[in-house]
Amino acid sequence: MNTGLSPEITVLLMGCLVDLSTDKQTQINQYIQQQLIDWKRLDTLADRHRLKPFLYRTLLKIPNAPTAFVESLKQDCRITATDNLLKLQHYKEVSALLTEHAIEHIPLKGVYLAEHAYPDSSLRISGDIDLLVGKDDVFRTIRLLQNHAYHLSKKQDLHWQQGEQTILSDLYEVSLFKPFFNDSHFDIDLHWKIMGFNQHYALFDLPYVRSQPEFSTELMIVLLVTHHGVNNVWQQIYYINDLYFSLKGKDINWNWLLQELGRYGFEDVFLAGLYWCVQIWNLSLPATVQTLIGSSKIHSIAEDYAQSWESDKANEFSDLILLQLTRLAKAQTKPGRRLKTYGTFLSSRVFRYSLFRVGPRLIYLPKEVGFLTIFIRATQSLFRFLPARSTN
Incomplete structure (x- = not known):
């Protein structure tokens, strides 16, 4: 290769x-x-x-x-396989609980893909359990999980104290954890909207996923590209594997899928992911799609994404935010869409809530005073960004 x-x-x-x-x-x-x-x-x-x-x-x-290296991998994989089985079983229990209480939900990413897309669930290392619920079921779901030993994190507990409307206005997901054994715990990321790039650019919810049952596979691909490609800039190779196994053997309506992704300016991000699916897995594609990923522009975009693979750590904080902006802007072919990319990036940095740590305390400031807090947030981002840059 x-x-x-x-x-x-x-x-x-x-x-x-x-x-x-x-x-x-x-x-x-x-x-x-x-x-x-x-x-x-x-x-x-x-x-x-x-x-x-x-x-x-x-x-x-x-x-x-090397024999010692392979043996070390073997030990790690045994632990991973056990962890995956525990999380899969726990997901099934949580799913049954939500179903019992008539809460419509769909699983996203890790646990779902491990069980339904990968040929062997042990191949897909899972982190959090991601669930998408309807907006009207958010607080019923949170309280139900709290009644079953789940807890909100300190930051999100602070949001909880501000009231339900503040949570719905400020957030699109909450994280809950349940202690399991010693320091280990199960984690659930409860989503009611999936953010594409930022809250002013694109938002997807349960009604969107359920809107066209005949395109249910394609709609899940849209969410995967949004999370893995747009929000996380394909910066880990397993994101490409997720895309491959989500597509492999599926009867995909390629014209509809490309058109739908094009509505949000995500088409070239998707094509860059497909490029690597072909390079790594030799994914078979329709001739028209193969022609699209063969363009020099898609090659350039795909190679840009691959640059981050060499780092020992995934990009986060300001580094990731900057990469989201530059990668998505480069993937736009229409000037209006590029303008929206930059415009929503700026507005999303201003009109948002802020959490500040003062000693041991967390202080919440609502997004209505975003103009007053933007300078403090900018300073915080700068201090996160500069040390990351200085080590390169």
Whole structure:
């Protein structure tokens, strides 16, 4: 695989396999033999990109892979498999609880994809349990979960004290946790809207997902591209795997999907993800879509996204915000859409609530005074941004 990326990232990409053919085994074995692999860095990157299960299953059959490294992966994968099973079982219990109380909901991302998209659920490392509910069921769901030993975080408990209307006005999700064993806990991210880029750019909710049952698969792809591609700039390789397994073997209405993503200016973000699905997984696409991802513009956008794969840590805070802006702006073909990208970015930084820490206390300021707090938030962002930059 000629990617122009480091040997460690290249090994990770080559290791994204379900079935290892003899030819592929020979190719990987020769590559490892010819390249100077930093195995410690490979372990760090495999962890960051949530690819240890794939890497272990692949390297297990590669003679030139260091035995100690493969054994370490084996131990990590055992822990991951157990964790996945616990989270899957817990999700089913939570889903049954919500169904029992007539709360319509749909699962998103990790746990759902592990069970329904991946060929083996142990291949998809899951984090939080993400659920989407209707706006009218938000507080009923929160109270129900609180009655079953879930707690809001300190920051969101502060929002809770401001009242229901403040939560609906300020937030689009809340995080709850349930202590499990020692310091471990189950986490639920409860969404009632999915934000695309920022709250003034695009918002998706349960009625949107349920609006056209004949395009239910395509609508879930829109949400996945929004979260993985737009909001998180494809910065982890498992995001690409999620896209691949969500598409593989599905009867996709490509014209409708591209048109729907185009409504929000997300089409090229999606095509960049597809580019890497082809590079990594050799995803079969219709000729018209294959032509689209073959353009020099999509190649350039896809390579921009891949630049962040080399970092030992995922981008966050100001770094991530800046990448969201630059990547989405570059993906726009219409001047009006690019103007909206910059315009909503600015407005979303001003008209929003703020939380400030004063000693041990958190202070809440409503978005109505956004103009007064923007300078403080800008200073906070600057202090987060500069140290990240200085280490590069």
